[in-house]
Each structure stands twice: as C-alpha cells, then as structure tokens.
Amino acid sequence: MQLTNFAVLMHSDNNNWFVNWFDTPYYHTLYKKRNKNEASQFLDLLLNFLHPNKEASFLDLACGKGRHSIYLNEKGYSVTGLDLSANSIEMAKQFETKSLKFLIHDMRHLLAGHSFDYILSLFTSFGYFNDPLEDILVIKNVKQSLNPNGIFVLDYFNASKPNLNFDIQFTKVIDGVQFDIIKTIEGDRIIKKIDVTDNEKVFNYSEQVRIYSCERLKQLLEQEGLTVLNVFGSYNLEPYNELTCDRLIVVAKN
Numbered sequence: 001m002q003l004t005n006f007a008v009l010m011h012s013d014n015n016n017w018f019v020n021w022f023d024t025p026y027y028h029t030l031y032k033k034r035n036k037n038e039a040s041q042f043l044d045l046l047l048n049f050l051h052p053n054k055e056a057s058f059l060d061l062a063c064g065k066g067r068h069s070i071y072l073n074e075k076g077y078s079v080t081g082l083d084l085s086a087n088s089i090e091m092a093k094q095f096e097t098k099s100l101k102f103l104i105h106d107m108r109h110l111l112a113g114h115s116f117d118y119i120l121s122l123f124t125s126f127g128y129f130n131d132p133l134e135d136i137l138v139i140k141n142v143k144q145s146l147n148p149n150g151i152f153v154l155d156y157f158n159a160s161k162p163n164l165n166f167d168i169q170f171t172k173v174i175d176g177v178q179f180d181i182i183k184t185i186e187g188d189r190i191i192k193k194i195d196v197t198d199n200e201k202v203f204n205y206s207e208q209v210r211i212y213s214c215e216r217l218k219q220l221l222e223q224e225g226l227t228v229l230n231v232f233g234s235y236n237l238e239p240y241n242e243l244t245c246d247r248l249i250v251v252a253k254n
Helices: 018-022 025-032 034-050 067-074 086-095 130-145 213-222
Strands: 059-060 078-083 100-104 116-121 146-159 168-174 177-186 188-199 201-211 229-233 248-253
Touching: 025 168, 025 177, 025 188, 025 201, 034 067, 034 146, 059 067, 059 130, 067 078, 067 086, 067 100, 067 248, 078 086, 086 100, 116 130, 130 146, 130 213, 146 213, 213 229, 213 248
Parallel strands: 059 078, 059 116, 078 100, 116 146
Antiparallel strands: 146 248, 168 177, 177 188, 188 201, 229 248
C-alpha cells in the first residue's frame, strides 16, 4: 500500500484546542505513563478476541507517537497511523517499515483511495470537535474506509459512571513541570483546563470531549450502517456495566 504521495488534508481551524495541545511536548509529559507496555497488554487481548488473519490491514486513528501502531506492526500486520500532530508523527516516523506508515491527517477528512480490515480509535480519540456533526463525519469516514466485513473498535470513556459528575481540581509535577488541572462538566462536554508551569513560565491549554452514553454511541454507529457486535467496559475486555466501568469499548462491523 503506497501512501508516500498522498496529499495531506489538514483542518486549518487553529481555534480547536487539540491543534495546540497535542503538538506540545507537555502533552507527552503529562501522559507519559501511557507507554508501549500498557498498549501491548490491551492489544494482545483485543487481537485474541478479533482473530485477524496475518494479511489484515489496520488503520490507527489519532495514533499519537504510534505506540499501538508499532506494536501491531511488530505482530506482523500492515498498519497506517494517522494523527493531526506534526510533532507526534515526526517521532513516530522513525519506526516506519514497509508495512508501517505514519501520516499527518485530520480524521474529519477521508483517506481517499485506501481501505482497511480494522480501524481503531483508542484511548478516547473521539468527540473532540465543537460541532457534533463532525463526530458523525468521522464515523462516515470510518464506514467508507472499512473493507466489507471490516471491524471498527471505538474506545471511549464511560460517561455514565455515577462519580463522573463532579468538579475536580488537582496538581501533578512530572519531570520538574507542574500541571494544575481543573476538570468540569459544561453542558454535554467535559472540560479539562491545564495550566503548565515550566521554569516559572506558565502556559494555558485545555482538553474537551463530548459526553456520549453507550446507547448514543451505538446509535451513531448503527445509523451509519455499522453493526454493533460487542461492548466492553475495561482494557481487560470485561463486560460493560454503565455504573461501574471506566471504559466504553464498542466493536462494530461493516
């Protein structure tokens, strides 16, 4: 699969919080515990459940520095990783092989001319956009990019867990950098304000993600022609329970 000549389609709206936040080194510092070991444990269980054949192709949406893509490729699969962050893709590209490619790309745009057996959206890489219609556009693109009988795995946070609905404020110090974080619920979105203090300089960032229930996510997938097969509630692939589970992992078929 040749991708090197593909023209990158990038959304140009710099008012979107993720354009700035994901491209800063502070993002990677804050989430440094999300490492390859954590990813491999989850992927081993997922692959055991999915049983892909060795010729299967994977698309990793919002791949970051590529920890999931790299591991899948090490397992023998053809993998393409997409992310909006130029810095993340630059770091990921050092691991490219003949069967592992990384591209700067906005998931709201179709990766034209390519199709995949499996598309993964992992660790809450969905629901970022200001307009909920853009979330639907992402699902439409997934649908178009899946081969017949292809599988989409959407890993989201469980918004129905009771203790989710309160404000929290905390501070973390990682590698000498201080992160002051305030997490609130505003309307249908969770807002995380992140003030970064580094060598007495302060930088302000935020994260925003839309609140989707399990039923609403299933509805969005099904209205675009995908069939929901399973719903899991943890990275151990435990059955989903809206009152106790931290994750909401939906597996759907084209």
